[in-house]
Amino acid sequence: MDKSETYIKQCEKAEEIQCLWECKGGDWYVDTITFPGERIVEIIGGHIPTWEYSEYDYSYKEHQRRSFWLPRQDQLQMLSGLRWQEFDKECLKYGAPTKEQAGIQVVMKILYHKNKVWRDGEWK
Numbered sequence: 001m002d003k004s005e006t007y008i009k010q011c012e013k014a015e016e017i018q019c020l021w022e023c024k025g026g027d028w029y030v031d032t033i034t035f036p037g038e039r040i041v042e043i044i045g046g047h048i049p050t051w052e053y054s055e056y057d058y059s060y061k062e063h064q065r066r067s068f069w070l071p072r073q074d075q076l077q078m079l080s081g082l083r084w085q086e087f088d089k090e091c092l093k094y095g096a097p098t099k100e101q102a103g104i105q106v107v108m109k110i111l112y113h114k115n116k117v118w119r120d121g122e123w124k
């Protein structure tokens with residue numbers, strides 16, 4: 001699983017993909033609430049967290065809204081609507097260092113921004 005700063009930024013700025021997140025066990029996400037000022041990469045265990053903190057009064061939905069999802073390769077492939085072979089072929093076009101960094105670009109291109117790619121830390 002890619003936990004690099006580049007992939008984290010790609011995911012954070014891919015608002016269209018974040019809107020599709022249905023929190024499930026096994027999902028990776030960046031927690032921006034539990035430790036203010038830090039960005040902690042975590043995986044959701046076999047249960048869905050309630051994320052209810054009495055001292056902060058955050059509800060599950062508020063925590064999910066202020067955290068963001070880091071889709072795995074298999075999740076990106078499903079979002080793309082492509083078969084694995086087609087998805088892999090599309091990923092190769094980007095020359096990204098990881099499958100996740102390439103895969104998120106495939107999903108953004110297919111589903112949202114036909115002419116936009118990740119460049120200089122932004123979707124352009």
